[in-house]
Amino acid sequence: MSGKIILHHAAPSRSSTALFMIEEIGAPYELDVLDLQKEEQYRPEYLAINPMGKVPAIEHEGQVITEAGAICAYLADAFPAANLAPLPGDPLRGLYFRWMFFQGSCLEPAIIDHVLKREPGRRGMMPYGTYETTVDTLEKAIEKGPWFLGERYSAADVYVGSAIAWGLQFKLLPERETFKRYVARLNERPARQRAMAIDQKLMAAAKPA
Amino acid sequence: MSGKIILHHAAPSRSSTALFMIEEIGAPYELDVLDLQKEEQYRPEYLAINPMGKVPAIEHEGQVITEAGAICAYLADAFPAANLAPLPGDPLRGLYFRWMFFQGSCLEPAIIDHVLKREPGRRGMMPYGTYETTVDTLEKAIEKGPWFLGERYSAADVYVGSAIAWGLQFKLLPERETFKRYVARLNERPARQRAMAIDQKLMAAAKPA
Numbered sequence: 001m002s003g004k005i006i007l008h009h010a011a012p013s014r015s016s017t018a019l020f021m022i023e024e025i026g027a028p029y030e031l032d033v034l035d036l037q038k039e040e041q042y043r044p045e046y047l048a049i050n051p052m053g054k055v056p057a058i059e060h061e062g063q064v065i066t067e068a069g070a071i072c073a074y075l076a077d078a079f080p081a082a083n084l085a086p087l088p089g090d091p092l093r094g095l096y097f098r099w100m101f102f103q104g105s106c107l108e109p110a111i112i113d114h115v116l117k118r119e120p121g122r123r124g125m126m127p128y129g130t131y132e133t134t135v136d137t138l139e140k141a142i143e144k145g146p147w148f149l150g151e152r153y154s155a156a157d158v159y160v161g162s163a164i165a166w167g168l169q170f171k172l173l174p175e176r177e178t179f180k181r182y183v184a185r186l187n188e189r190p191a192r193q194r195a196m197a198i199d200q201k202l203m204a205a206a207k208p209a
Numbered sequence: 210m211s212g213k214i215i216l217h218h219a220a221p222s223r224s225s226t227a228l229f230m231i232e233e234i235g236a237p238y239e240l241d242v243l244d245l246q247k248e249e250q251y252r253p254e255y256l257a258i259n260p261m262g263k264v265p266a267i268e269h270e271g272q273v274i275t276e277a278g279a280i281c282a283y284l285a286d287a288f289p290a291a292n293l294a295p296l297p298g299d300p301l302r303g304l305y306f307r308w309m310f311f312q313g314s315c316l317e318p319a320i321i322d323h324v325l326k327r328e329p330g331r332r333g334m335m336p337y338g339t340y341e342t343t344v345d346t347l348e349k350a351i352e353k354g355p356w357f358l359g360e361r362y363s364a365a366d367v368y369v370g371s372a373i374a375w376g377l378q379f380k381l382l383p384e385r386e387t388f389k390r391y392v393a394r395l396n397e398r399p400a401r402q403r404a405m406a407i408d409q410k411l412m413a414a415a416k417p418a
Contacts, residue, residue: 014336036333051346052315052338063303067314070306073282077297087297088286094272097279104314105276106261108336112318116330124245127223127317129261137260 005029005075006059008049010036011199011206015056017068017162019198022058023191024158025079033202069104069159076155084155092149099141099148099156103163110134111163111172138164139178146185161186214238214284215268217258219245220408220415224265226277226371228407231267232400233367234288242411278313278368285364293364301358308350308357308365312372319343320372320381347373348387355394370395 005022009015009031022029034040034055042053050057050066057066060078065071076085086092106128113120114131128134138160141148148156165183167173186192214231218224218240231238243249243264251262259266259275266275269287274280285294295301315337322329323340337343347369350357357365374392376382395401 051349052342054333054338060303061300063300065303065307067307067310069314070303070310073310074303074306077302080297088289091270091272093286094269094274094279094283097283098274098276101276101279101282101310101313104310104336105278105317108314109318109321112330112335118327121321121325124263126321127313129263133261140260 003061006032008032008034008046008055008057008059009202010034010041010055011202013055014068016195016199017159018056018058018071020162020189020192020195021072021075021084021155021158023195024084024155024189025075025082026191027075027079031198035206037206067104069100072155072159073100084153084158086149086152086154092152095149096154096156099160102138102141103160106134107138107160107163111167115170115172135174138173139176142182143178145182157186212270215241217241217243217255217264217266217268219243219250219264220411222264223277225404225408226368227265227267227280229371229401229404230281230284230293230364230367232404233293233364233398234284234291235400236284236288240407244415246415276313277371278309281364281368282309293362293367295358295361295363301361304358305363305365308369311347311350312369315343316347316369316372320376324379324381344382347382348385351391352387354391366395 005027007015007018007022007029009019010033013036034046040046041055047053049059049064052066056068056071057064058071065074073085076082077087080087086096110128110131120126120130123129144150147153148160161182164173164179165186168175168179168183173179214236216224216227216231216238218228219242222245243255249255250264256262258273261275265277265280266273267280274283282294285291286296289296295305319337319340329335329339332338353359356362357369370391373382373388374395377384377388377392382388
Protein backbone atom coordinates (compact mmCIF):
# COMPACT_ATOMS: atom_id res chain seq x y z
CA MET A 1 0.00 0.00 0.00
CA SER A 2 1.28 3.47 -0.77
CA GLY A 3 0.29 6.96 0.32
CA LYS A 4 1.95 9.05 2.97
CA ILE A 5 0.79 8.65 6.56
CA ILE A 6 0.13 11.69 8.74
CA LEU A 7 0.57 10.98 12.44
CA HIS A 8 -1.03 13.38 14.89
CA HIS A 9 1.45 13.07 17.67
CA ALA A 10 2.64 14.34 21.03
CA ALA A 11 5.69 13.31 23.06
CA PRO A 12 5.58 11.75 25.50
CA SER A 13 2.14 10.20 25.11
CA ARG A 14 0.23 7.13 23.93
CA SER A 15 1.05 8.14 20.38
CA SER A 16 4.68 7.14 20.86
CA THR A 17 3.40 3.61 20.24
CA ALA A 18 2.01 4.66 16.86
CA LEU A 19 5.29 6.38 15.98
CA PHE A 20 7.19 3.18 16.84
CA MET A 21 4.78 1.20 14.63
CA ILE A 22 5.16 3.58 11.70
CA GLU A 23 8.94 3.37 12.03
CA GLU A 24 8.61 -0.43 11.93
CA ILE A 25 6.70 -0.50 8.65
CA GLY A 26 9.11 1.93 7.03
CA ALA A 27 6.45 3.87 5.13
CA PRO A 28 6.75 7.59 4.40
CA TYR A 29 5.07 9.75 7.01
CA GLU A 30 4.89 13.21 8.43
CA LEU A 31 4.24 14.31 11.98
CA ASP A 32 1.67 16.83 13.09
CA VAL A 33 2.93 17.59 16.59
CA LEU A 34 0.36 18.77 19.12
CA ASP A 35 1.27 20.56 22.32
CA LEU A 36 -0.80 18.86 25.00
CA GLN A 37 0.19 21.48 27.59
CA LYS A 38 -1.44 24.10 25.40
CA GLU A 39 -4.43 21.74 25.01
CA GLU A 40 -4.10 21.70 21.24
CA GLN A 41 -5.80 18.30 21.30
CA TYR A 42 -9.07 20.04 22.21
CA ARG A 43 -8.98 22.57 19.38
CA PRO A 44 -11.94 22.28 16.98
CA GLU A 45 -9.66 21.43 14.02
CA TYR A 46 -8.29 18.45 15.90
CA LEU A 47 -11.61 17.39 17.42
CA ALA A 48 -12.86 17.09 13.84
CA ILE A 49 -10.20 14.38 13.42
CA ASN A 50 -10.58 12.72 16.81
CA PRO A 51 -13.57 13.88 18.86
CA MET A 52 -12.03 12.06 21.85
CA GLY A 53 -9.44 14.86 22.01
CA LYS A 54 -6.48 12.54 22.25
CA VAL A 55 -3.51 11.35 20.25
CA PRO A 56 -2.62 9.28 18.33
CA ALA A 57 -4.64 9.57 15.18
CA ILE A 58 -3.38 8.82 11.72
CA GLU A 59 -4.60 9.77 8.30
CA HIS A 60 -3.88 7.36 5.50
CA GLU A 61 -5.42 7.15 2.05
CA GLY A 62 -8.31 9.37 3.04
CA GLN A 63 -9.10 7.47 6.24
CA VAL A 64 -8.78 8.67 9.82
CA ILE A 65 -7.84 5.98 12.33
CA THR A 66 -7.72 6.56 16.07
CA GLU A 67 -6.79 4.34 19.04
CA ALA A 68 -3.20 3.11 19.21
CA GLY A 69 -4.32 -0.53 18.98
CA ALA A 70 -6.40 0.11 15.87
CA ILE A 71 -3.53 2.00 14.25
CA CYS A 72 -1.10 -0.86 14.92
CA ALA A 73 -3.57 -3.52 13.72
CA TYR A 74 -4.44 -1.52 10.62
CA LEU A 75 -0.85 -0.75 9.61
CA ALA A 76 0.30 -4.31 10.22
CA ASP A 77 -2.30 -5.59 7.75
CA ALA A 78 -1.93 -2.71 5.29
CA PHE A 79 1.85 -3.11 4.97
CA PRO A 80 2.27 -6.90 4.83
CA ALA A 81 5.85 -6.59 3.53
CA ALA A 82 6.89 -5.50 7.03
CA ASN A 83 5.67 -8.88 8.28
CA LEU A 84 4.24 -7.48 11.52
CA ALA A 85 1.11 -9.62 11.72
CA PRO A 86 0.15 -13.16 10.85
CA LEU A 87 -2.42 -12.48 8.13
CA PRO A 88 -5.90 -14.04 7.99
CA GLY A 89 -5.54 -17.78 7.55
CA ASP A 90 -2.24 -17.96 9.45
CA PRO A 91 -2.56 -20.24 12.51
CA LEU A 92 -1.09 -17.50 14.71
CA ARG A 93 -3.76 -14.95 13.77
CA GLY A 94 -5.98 -15.75 16.76
CA LEU A 95 -3.15 -15.51 19.27
CA TYR A 96 -2.11 -12.22 17.69
CA PHE A 97 -5.58 -10.71 18.17
CA ARG A 98 -5.77 -12.14 21.68
CA TRP A 99 -2.86 -9.98 22.83
CA MET A 100 -3.80 -6.98 20.73
CA PHE A 101 -7.16 -6.81 22.50
CA PHE A 102 -5.76 -7.75 25.91
CA GLN A 103 -3.96 -4.41 26.09
CA GLY A 104 -6.99 -2.09 25.97
CA SER A 105 -9.45 -4.46 27.64
CA CYS A 106 -7.29 -5.73 30.51
CA LEU A 107 -3.80 -4.34 30.88
CA GLU A 108 -4.39 -0.61 30.60
CA PRO A 109 -7.48 -0.47 32.85
CA ALA A 110 -5.73 -2.68 35.43
CA ILE A 111 -2.67 -0.44 35.46
CA ILE A 112 -4.73 2.75 35.68
CA ASP A 113 -6.81 1.51 38.61
CA HIS A 114 -3.60 0.36 40.27
CA VAL A 115 -1.81 3.69 39.87
CA LEU A 116 -4.87 5.64 41.02
CA LYS A 117 -5.10 3.24 44.00
CA ARG A 118 -8.79 2.76 43.26
CA GLU A 119 -10.81 0.05 44.85
CA PRO A 120 -11.55 -2.37 42.04
CA GLY A 121 -15.13 -3.49 41.49
CA ARG A 122 -16.32 -7.05 41.86
CA ARG A 123 -13.88 -9.35 40.05
CA GLY A 124 -16.47 -10.67 37.60
CA MET A 125 -17.49 -7.17 36.63
CA MET A 126 -14.03 -5.75 36.01
CA PRO A 127 -12.90 -6.52 32.47
CA TYR A 128 -9.47 -7.43 33.82
CA GLY A 129 -10.51 -9.43 36.87
CA THR A 130 -7.71 -8.37 39.21
CA TYR A 131 -4.45 -6.49 38.75
CA GLU A 132 -2.48 -9.53 39.97
CA THR A 133 -4.15 -11.89 37.49
CA THR A 134 -3.53 -9.44 34.69
CA VAL A 135 0.16 -9.08 35.53
CA ASP A 136 0.60 -12.85 35.89
CA THR A 137 -1.20 -13.52 32.60
CA LEU A 138 0.98 -10.97 30.86
CA GLU A 139 4.12 -12.50 32.27
CA LYS A 140 3.02 -15.98 31.21
CA ALA A 141 2.40 -14.72 27.68
CA ILE A 142 6.01 -13.66 27.17
CA GLU A 143 7.77 -16.02 29.56
CA LYS A 144 8.84 -18.38 26.83
CA GLY A 145 9.21 -15.60 24.25
CA PRO A 146 11.12 -13.98 22.93
CA TRP A 147 7.87 -12.38 21.67
CA PHE A 148 4.12 -12.60 22.19
CA LEU A 149 3.88 -14.99 19.24
CA GLY A 150 6.96 -16.99 20.25
CA GLU A 151 9.71 -16.67 17.66
CA ARG A 152 7.66 -14.26 15.63
CA TYR A 153 7.91 -10.55 16.31
CA SER A 154 4.65 -8.70 15.57
CA ALA A 155 2.60 -5.56 16.10
CA ALA A 156 1.50 -7.13 19.40
CA ASP A 157 5.05 -6.50 20.62
CA VAL A 158 4.96 -2.92 19.35
CA TYR A 159 1.61 -2.23 21.01
CA VAL A 160 1.58 -4.31 24.19
CA GLY A 161 5.37 -4.18 24.46
CA SER A 162 5.25 -0.37 24.57
CA ALA A 163 2.84 -0.63 27.49
CA ILE A 164 5.16 -3.02 29.31
CA ALA A 165 8.09 -0.66 28.82
CA TRP A 166 6.00 2.27 30.06
CA GLY A 167 4.70 0.23 32.99
CA LEU A 168 8.23 -0.69 34.09
CA GLN A 169 9.56 2.83 33.63
CA PHE A 170 6.93 4.33 35.90
CA LYS A 171 6.86 1.36 38.28
CA LEU A 172 3.28 0.48 37.40
CA LEU A 173 4.29 -3.10 36.74
CA PRO A 174 6.35 -5.17 39.16
CA GLU A 175 10.05 -5.33 38.29
CA ARG A 176 10.05 -8.97 37.27
CA GLU A 177 12.97 -10.39 35.32
CA THR A 178 10.64 -11.54 32.53
CA PHE A 179 9.46 -7.98 31.96
CA LYS A 180 12.94 -6.48 32.19
CA ARG A 181 14.41 -8.95 29.71
CA TYR A 182 11.48 -8.46 27.36
CA VAL A 183 11.87 -4.66 27.37
CA ALA A 184 15.62 -5.00 26.82
CA ARG A 185 14.85 -7.05 23.69
CA LEU A 186 12.26 -4.52 22.54
CA ASN A 187 14.72 -1.66 23.03
CA GLU A 188 17.09 -3.35 20.58
CA ARG A 189 14.65 -2.76 17.73
CA PRO A 190 16.09 -0.04 15.48
CA ALA A 191 12.55 1.27 14.82
CA ARG A 192 12.03 1.77 18.54
CA GLN A 193 15.34 3.55 18.87
CA ARG A 194 14.46 5.89 16.00
CA ALA A 195 11.03 6.62 17.49
CA MET A 196 12.51 7.29 20.94
CA ALA A 197 15.14 9.63 19.45
CA ILE A 198 12.40 11.63 17.71
CA ASP A 199 10.45 11.87 20.96
CA GLN A 200 13.53 12.97 22.91
CA LYS A 201 14.12 15.73 20.39
CA LEU A 202 10.50 16.87 20.58
CA MET A 203 10.59 16.90 24.38
CA ALA A 204 13.85 18.84 24.45
CA ALA A 205 12.44 21.42 22.02
CA ALA A 206 9.30 21.79 24.13
CA LYS A 207 11.22 22.62 27.33
CA PRO A 208 11.18 26.29 28.27
CA ALA A 209 14.67 27.82 27.96
CA MET B 210 -12.23 -22.04 7.12
CA SER B 211 -13.61 -25.23 8.62
CA GLY B 212 -13.31 -26.88 12.01
CA LYS B 213 -15.82 -26.77 14.82
CA ILE B 214 -15.61 -23.90 17.28
CA ILE B 215 -15.88 -24.50 21.02
CA LEU B 216 -17.21 -21.51 22.93
CA HIS B 217 -16.59 -21.40 26.66
CA HIS B 218 -19.66 -19.52 27.67
CA ALA B 219 -21.83 -18.27 30.51
CA ALA B 220 -25.16 -16.46 30.37
CA PRO B 221 -25.53 -13.65 30.99
CA SER B 222 -21.95 -12.43 30.56
CA ARG B 223 -19.50 -10.82 28.16
CA SER B 224 -19.45 -14.07 26.24
CA SER B 225 -22.96 -13.41 24.92
CA THR B 226 -21.18 -11.17 22.40
CA ALA B 227 -19.07 -14.09 21.21
CA LEU B 228 -22.18 -16.28 20.93
CA PHE B 229 -23.87 -13.60 18.81
CA MET B 230 -20.76 -13.43 16.59
CA ILE B 231 -20.62 -17.19 16.13
CA GLU B 232 -24.30 -17.22 15.21
CA GLU B 233 -23.55 -14.52 12.62
CA ILE B 234 -20.84 -16.52 10.86
CA GLY B 235 -22.99 -19.64 10.79
CA ALA B 236 -20.14 -22.04 11.54
CA PRO B 237 -20.64 -25.26 13.52
CA TYR B 238 -19.96 -24.86 17.21
CA GLU B 239 -20.53 -26.35 20.60
CA LEU B 240 -20.97 -24.64 23.93
CA ASP B 241 -19.08 -25.39 27.09
CA VAL B 242 -21.29 -23.68 29.66
CA LEU B 243 -19.62 -22.51 32.88
CA ASP B 244 -21.54 -21.70 36.02
CA LEU B 245 -20.06 -18.41 37.21
CA GLN B 246 -21.99 -18.62 40.49
CA LYS B 247 -20.14 -21.84 41.26
CA GLU B 248 -16.92 -20.08 40.15
CA GLU B 249 -16.24 -22.68 37.49
CA GLN B 250 -14.25 -20.01 35.64
CA TYR B 251 -11.55 -20.27 38.32
CA ARG B 252 -11.16 -24.06 38.12
CA PRO B 253 -7.67 -25.16 37.07
CA GLU B 254 -8.97 -26.83 33.86
CA TYR B 255 -10.45 -23.56 32.74
CA LEU B 256 -7.56 -21.38 33.93
CA ALA B 257 -5.38 -23.49 31.63
CA ILE B 258 -7.51 -22.12 28.78
CA ASN B 259 -7.87 -18.56 30.03
CA PRO B 260 -5.68 -17.66 33.00
CA MET B 261 -7.73 -14.46 33.37
CA GLY B 262 -10.56 -16.65 34.73
CA LYS B 263 -13.21 -15.14 32.51
CA VAL B 264 -15.39 -15.98 29.56
CA PRO B 265 -15.53 -15.90 26.59
CA ALA B 266 -12.78 -18.06 25.21
CA ILE B 267 -12.99 -20.02 22.00
CA GLU B 268 -11.03 -22.93 20.66
CA HIS B 269 -10.72 -23.21 16.92
CA GLU B 270 -8.30 -25.24 14.82
CA GLY B 271 -6.05 -25.83 17.79
CA GLN B 272 -5.92 -22.19 18.87
CA VAL B 273 -7.31 -20.64 22.03
CA ILE B 274 -8.59 -17.08 21.65
CA THR B 275 -9.74 -14.95 24.56
CA GLU B 276 -11.18 -11.41 24.80
CA ALA B 277 -14.53 -10.80 23.10
CA GLY B 278 -13.00 -8.22 20.76
CA ALA B 279 -10.26 -10.59 19.64
CA ILE B 280 -12.79 -13.37 19.07
CA CYS B 281 -14.98 -11.11 16.92
CA ALA B 282 -12.02 -9.76 14.93
CA TYR B 283 -10.58 -13.24 14.43
CA LEU B 284 -13.83 -14.87 13.34
CA ALA B 285 -14.71 -12.00 11.00
CA ASP B 286 -11.44 -12.50 9.13
CA ALA B 287 -11.45 -16.29 9.34
CA PHE B 288 -14.93 -16.64 7.85
CA PRO B 289 -14.90 -14.06 5.04
CA ALA B 290 -18.01 -15.56 3.43
CA ALA B 291 -20.06 -14.05 6.28
CA ASN B 292 -18.84 -10.61 5.13
CA LEU B 293 -18.49 -9.26 8.66
CA ALA B 294 -15.31 -7.24 8.15
CA PRO B 295 -13.77 -5.18 5.40
CA LEU B 296 -10.67 -7.25 4.70
CA PRO B 297 -7.13 -5.86 4.45
CA GLY B 298 -6.95 -3.50 1.48
CA ASP B 299 -10.59 -2.44 1.77
CA PRO B 300 -10.85 1.33 2.37
CA LEU B 301 -13.13 0.71 5.37
CA ARG B 302 -10.61 -1.48 7.19
CA GLY B 303 -9.19 1.40 9.24
CA LEU B 304 -12.57 2.64 10.37
CA TYR B 305 -13.51 -0.92 11.29
CA PHE B 306 -10.48 -1.31 13.55
CA ARG B 307 -11.07 2.15 15.00
CA TRP B 308 -14.39 1.07 16.50
CA MET B 309 -13.26 -2.44 17.38
CA PHE B 310 -10.53 -0.99 19.59
CA PHE B 311 -12.67 1.88 20.87
CA GLN B 312 -14.79 -0.58 22.82
CA GLY B 313 -12.12 -2.01 25.14
CA SER B 314 -9.94 1.09 25.28
CA CYS B 315 -12.63 3.74 25.78
CA LEU B 316 -16.22 2.62 26.07
CA GLU B 317 -15.99 -0.18 28.61
CA PRO B 318 -13.63 1.61 31.04
CA ALA B 319 -15.75 4.77 30.80
CA ILE B 320 -18.94 2.84 31.56
CA ILE B 321 -17.36 0.93 34.43
CA ASP B 322 -16.01 4.05 36.11
CA HIS B 323 -19.40 5.67 35.59
CA VAL B 324 -21.36 2.80 37.15
CA LEU B 325 -18.95 2.52 40.08
CA LYS B 326 -19.26 6.31 40.50
CA ARG B 327 -15.48 6.55 40.65
CA GLU B 328 -13.68 9.83 40.42
CA PRO B 329 -11.95 9.70 37.02
CA GLY B 330 -8.27 10.52 36.86
CA ARG B 331 -6.83 13.46 34.97
CA ARG B 332 -8.44 13.62 31.53
CA GLY B 333 -5.19 13.17 29.63
CA MET B 334 -4.32 10.08 31.64
CA MET B 335 -7.63 8.28 31.27
CA PRO B 336 -7.69 6.28 28.05
CA TYR B 337 -11.24 7.47 27.44
CA GLY B 338 -10.84 11.14 28.42
CA THR B 339 -14.25 11.68 29.98
CA TYR B 340 -17.46 9.65 30.10
CA GLU B 341 -19.35 12.45 28.32
CA THR B 342 -16.84 12.64 25.46
CA THR B 343 -16.96 8.89 25.08
CA VAL B 344 -20.75 8.80 24.91
CA ASP B 345 -20.86 11.70 22.45
CA THR B 346 -18.19 10.14 20.24
CA LEU B 347 -20.09 6.87 20.24
CA GLU B 348 -23.31 8.60 19.30
CA LYS B 349 -21.61 10.50 16.50
CA ALA B 350 -20.21 7.23 15.13
CA ILE B 351 -23.66 5.73 14.55
CA GLU B 352 -25.72 8.88 14.10
CA LYS B 353 -25.78 8.57 10.33
CA GLY B 354 -25.75 4.78 10.39
CA PRO B 355 -27.40 2.49 10.11
CA TRP B 356 -24.13 0.83 11.21
CA PHE B 357 -20.64 1.76 12.40
CA LEU B 358 -19.39 1.47 8.83
CA GLY B 359 -22.38 3.27 7.33
CA GLU B 360 -24.36 0.97 5.05
CA ARG B 361 -22.11 -1.93 5.88
CA TYR B 362 -22.92 -4.17 8.83
CA SER B 363 -19.81 -5.65 10.47
CA ALA B 364 -18.34 -7.33 13.52
CA ALA B 365 -17.99 -3.81 14.97
CA ASP B 366 -21.78 -3.82 15.29
CA VAL B 367 -21.74 -7.23 16.91
CA TYR B 368 -19.05 -6.24 19.40
CA VAL B 369 -19.62 -2.55 20.13
CA GLY B 370 -23.33 -2.87 19.41
CA SER B 371 -23.67 -5.53 22.11
CA ALA B 372 -22.10 -3.09 24.56
CA ILE B 373 -24.54 -0.36 23.54
CA ALA B 374 -27.48 -2.72 24.05
CA TRP B 375 -26.12 -3.75 27.44
CA GLY B 376 -25.43 -0.12 28.38
CA LEU B 377 -29.00 0.91 27.56
CA GLN B 378 -30.53 -2.08 29.31
CA PHE B 379 -28.78 -1.32 32.58
CA LYS B 380 -29.02 2.46 32.18
CA LEU B 381 -25.25 2.86 31.93
CA LEU B 382 -25.67 4.88 28.76
CA PRO B 383 -28.07 7.81 28.43
CA GLU B 384 -31.36 6.92 26.74
CA ARG B 385 -30.70 8.85 23.56
CA GLU B 386 -32.83 8.22 20.48
CA THR B 387 -29.73 7.38 18.42
CA PHE B 388 -28.84 4.56 20.79
CA LYS B 389 -32.39 3.26 21.05
CA ARG B 390 -32.87 3.18 17.29
CA TYR B 391 -29.51 1.53 16.81
CA VAL B 392 -30.29 -1.24 19.31
CA ALA B 393 -33.70 -1.76 17.73
CA ARG B 394 -31.92 -2.36 14.40
CA LEU B 395 -29.42 -4.68 16.03
CA ASN B 396 -32.21 -6.68 17.68
CA GLU B 397 -33.64 -7.40 14.24
CA ARG B 398 -30.60 -9.51 13.35
CA PRO B 399 -31.70 -13.17 13.32
CA ALA B 400 -28.28 -14.18 14.71
CA ARG B 401 -28.81 -11.92 17.71
CA GLN B 402 -32.27 -13.34 18.28
CA ARG B 403 -30.91 -16.89 18.17
CA ALA B 404 -28.11 -16.03 20.59
CA MET B 405 -30.50 -14.31 22.99
CA ALA B 406 -32.87 -17.30 22.89
CA ILE B 407 -30.01 -19.63 23.81
CA ASP B 408 -29.02 -17.37 26.69
CA GLN B 409 -32.61 -17.13 27.94
CA LYS B 410 -32.80 -20.90 27.99
CA LEU B 411 -29.52 -21.22 29.85
CA MET B 412 -30.59 -18.65 32.42
CA ALA B 413 -33.94 -20.35 32.94
CA ALA B 414 -32.24 -23.72 33.43
CA ALA B 415 -29.82 -22.19 35.96
CA LYS B 416 -32.57 -20.81 38.18
CA PRO B 417 -33.25 -22.83 41.31
CA ALA B 418 -36.69 -24.44 41.16
